[in-house]
Amino acid sequence: MTIETIPVAVAVESTDRPPSFVPGRSEPIEALNTMLAGLAQTNIPVLIVGESGAGKDVYAQRLHQLSLRSSDSFEKIACASMEENQIRERLHAIAHTPAGAGAPGTLFLDGIHELGPGSQRYLLALIDSPNSAWNSRIVSSAPPGIERDVEAGRFRSELYFRLKGARVHLPPLRERKEDIPVLLEYLLAKHEREQNRPGLSVSQAELDALALYDWPGNVRELENLAKKMIAVGSTRIDPKDFPRGVLCRDSALEHVPLSPLKVAARKALRRTERELILDALTRTHWNRKKAAQELQISYKSLLYKIKQIGAEPEESLRMERS
Numbered sequence: 426m427t428i429e430t431i432p433v434a435v436a437v438e439s440t441d442r443p444p445s446f447v448p449g450r451s452e453p454i455e456a457l458n459t460m461l462a463g464l465a466q467t468n469i470p471v472l473i474v475g476e477s478g479a480g481k482d483v484y485a486q487r488l489h490q491l492s493l494r495s496s497d498s499f500e501k502i503a504c505a506s507m508e509e510n511q512i513r514e515r516l517h518a519i520a521h522t523p524a525g526a527g528a529p530g531t532l533f534l535d536g537i538h539e540l541g542p543g544s545q546r547y548l549l550a551l552i553d554s555p556n557s558a559w560n561s562r563i564v565s566s567a568p569p570g571i572e573r574d575v576e577a578g579r580f581r582s583e584l585y586f587r588l589k590g591a592r593v594h595l596p597p598l599r600e601r602k603e604d605i606p607v608l609l610e611y612l613l614a615k616h617e618r619e620q621n622r623p624g625l626s627v628s629q630a631e632l633d634a635l636a637l638y639d640w641p642g643n644v645r646e647l648e649n650l651a652k653k654m655i656a657v658g659s660t661r662i663d664p665k666d667f668p669r670g671v672l673c674r675d676s677a678l679e680h681v682p683l684s685p686l687k688v689a690a691r692k693a694l695r696r697t698e699r700e701l702i703l704d705a706l707t708r709t710h711w712n713r714k715k716a717a718q719e720l721q722i723s724y725k726s727l728l729y730k731i732k733q734i735g736a737e738p739e740e741s742l743r744m745e746r747s
Contacts (some may be wrong), residue, residue, distance in 0.1 A: 448610075449601065449604035450729055451726065452722060452726055453596045454596075454604060455725070457593065457595070461484065461488060464488065465488050465490075465493075466491075468493075470562070470563045470565070470588050471488060471563075471592075472564075472566070472588050472589040472592050473564065473565070473593045473595060474567055474571060474593065474595065475595030475643075476568060477568070477645070478642045478645030479595045479596070479597055479643040479644060480643070480644045481535070482535065484595060485499075485531070485533045485564045489531040489562075489564070492531065492562065494530025497529060497531075499530065500519075500532050501535055502535065503536065504535060504536040504537055504538075504540050504544075505536045509543050513544060516548055519532060519559070520551040520554075520557045520559045523558050528558075532562070533564050533566070534563060534564070534566070536567065537565045537566070537567050537580070537588065538568060538570075538574055538579075538580060542581075545584050549581060549587065552584075552587055563588060569594075597640070597643050598646075603729055603733075605635050605636055609627065609647060609651060612647065612648050612651035612652075613651050613654065620656065625655070635647075698730070702720065702731065
């Protein structure tokens with residue numbers, strides 16, 4: 426089904442977390458959640474830019490749920506899956522449906538770079554027409570290369586700037602790997618409920634192994650892994666479930682080696698990060714808030730990293746005396 430009109434209660438998964446919650450503890454996601462809450466209270470068109478599988482649909486739905494139009498429906502048009510005449514027919518219907526008479530509160534144009542020239546021209550005309558009853562808020566999505574399409578003339582610049590009232594960049598999972606544990610926990614819990622299966626226990630070694638993978642399929646790829654784990658009912662991640670290229674450091678797991686150069690570089694990076702964190706904590710006498718300011722990261726990120734490296738105050742004091 427290429428057009429989806431979804432009641433809010435169905436569009437957004439039911440959880441016990443706050444409505445604005447998008448799983449993640451990294452600085453980029455914390456900043457995005459803050460931005461999301463602010464944008465939701467406006468009618469500004471929003472363009473969500475991100476790679477495939479990064480979670481653009483989720484952000485569009487969260488934006489609608491927090492908006493002033495949340496009591497109205499959320500409608501998604503998958504631009505890549507429809508013929509131009511179908512897209513124009515639906516846009517025409519929305520533009521001529523008054524507010525409160527069935528028009529969606531939020532129209533999500535998924536993949537605007539896939540819109541053909543005719544649909545681009547038609548949408549622009551509808552938005553600008555004084556005779557249009559257009560009342561839906563437009564949220565759209567595109568890959569990072571959309572600006573190149575505009576520069577090359579493949580996408581109309583006038584339409585791009587109308588849709589880009591606010592541009593939200595959704596970083597790929599490889600740039601926010603500290604989000605993997607909380608994302609995996611969230612996805613496992615979600616699919617445990619859906620499939621009525623018992624919970625799984627994931628070791629720190631397995632999480633560390635997942636963090637060494639670049640996740641080209643982003644959150645969608647991680648979710649597929651979670652689904653498979655729940656479906657087979659394993660209490661641990663099976664080595665076969667790891668994506669190719671993951672270095673599994675637990676002796677109970679298969680080793681899928683990275684190149685020696687990459688392994689050495691990542692080990693050096695982890696050592697350097699550990700030293701910087703411990704140095705900042707030592708200088709601030711383990712005042713974590715001051716250390717986070719020095720390191721220019723969020724307080725939550727620092728707490729996670731301290732736990733990740735297994736640092737304790739006594740270790741910092743030993744370093745200081747040596």
